[in-house]
Amino acid sequence: MNDLLGKIARLVRDPSVSVDMTSFIFALCISVVAGIVVSLLYQRFYSQRATGSQVHRAFLLMSPSITALFIAIQFSLPLSLGLLGALSIIRFRTPIKEPEEVGFIFLLIASSVVCATFQFVLLFVLLGLAGFVLALQHYVPRLAQSARADGLLQITLNGETDPTGKELVLRELKSTFSRGQLQGYSSHDKTTTIHYTFTDLDTERLTSLQASLNQIAPAHRFNVFFNQQGTLL
Incomplete structure (x- = not known):
């Protein structure tokens, strides 16, 4: 147990250390937690909108998948090129209807990539800042209010x-x-x-x-x- 905690502590202090199974599992677990946080932010500040596609239901699968993907492609150029090819053929049956949903998806991707690079302090700052901005926009709507009539x-x-x-x-x-x-x-x-x-x-x-x-x-x-x-x- 002490050895496991020591590995995690070294990983947090020095993200450039080699990735072993313990580090990989720890990154995936943190990525799942980040996906839960982004999903909660979506439900709290956006899910009541009638036009939303409820994309947050996929966040818990997307976050560890993206993290594992970016950890894997760090060590293989062919995998990196294959990723670009795979992304080019993706089609969405349910279109993204609002720009806010794109923002939540990018927040999830950024959180997953940060987990893949083991920069957990940056992850904490990113999610904290995102939560603060969403709360500010929600409780002070004039900050992001459009001049266009409703x-x-x-x-x-x-x-x-x-x-x-x-x-x-x-x-x-x-x-x-x-x-x-x-x-x-x-x-x-x-x-x-x-x-x-x-x-x-x-x-x-x-x-x-x-x-x-x-x-x-x-x-x-x-x-x-x-x-x-x-x-x-």
């Missing part, structure tokens, strides 16, 4: 609505969405249609807005369109 409200008012009621509707929209913008205003066949872009719309705000508008001027139609799925919180 969606569009289409409100159709009855022809009986007077100009004062229409003005009150626009004021209510402006007070509800600080970053919203009027995109269209048209009247036809005794109805008035208002198009208004919005950001940061959650279920509670949507319900409150609809109730407020019904008190001001009952809407004939109230439609909400999103630029992408999973935007309503």
